[in-house]
Amino acid sequence: MRMPDSTVRKVGLATFIDANTRVLILGSLPGDESLRLQQYYANPRNHFWPIMADILGFDLELPYPERLLALRARGVGLWDVLHSAERKGSLDGNIVKPVVNDFDGLTQQCPRLQMLLLNGSKAEVSFRRNVLPSQTISAQANIPFRRCPSTSPVPGRNVPNFQEKLVLWRNALEIIAFARRT
DSSP: OOOOOOOEEEEOOOOBOOTTOOEEEEESSOOHHHHHHTOTTOOTTOSHHHHHHHHHTOOTTSOHHHHHHHHHHTTEEEEESEEEEEESSSOGGGOEEEEEOOOTTHHHHOTTOOEEEEESHHHHHHIIIIITTTOSSSTTTTOOEEEEOOOOOOOOTTOOOHHHHHHHHHHHTHHHHHHHHO
8 A cells, every 4th residue: 555645845956957058947945756867858758858848959768868969059048046945746836845056147157148948837826926036037137937838737727738738838939039130
């Protein structure tokens, strides 16, 4: 008999950024499978990697380290709004007692940063509530942010299907194509 999950403090993954990061995709906090494997968006049902592979033109079957390199080559970084939180399971709705990542030094680490893309509503709410009022990343550093639909496989009301998510993410990532031309 399986024991029910208990609420435990979960700590997110390290940043995946460099000096050439132009777009930083921010999730809320990695799910259990991502934490177990120490890989962003490791749940095979999550739409993140299929969306990125389609938009950025790399092979979805690449091993994880090579998919990360494909993102890096296109100026895309990964991180989360939350450093840690208590959470039962992987659902964002179960997050309590969040601790926010420190965004204050991000613009020095990523001097070419042009856009923050928030992966889902929980990432956006956490960012607006916990980062904007006290840290210098967006308004003060003049870096715009935009929420994209969550790539999570969890169904819900008003959740776009895969094709709709793909279009919305493609539109948000157009900044990369534009930046290459200028």
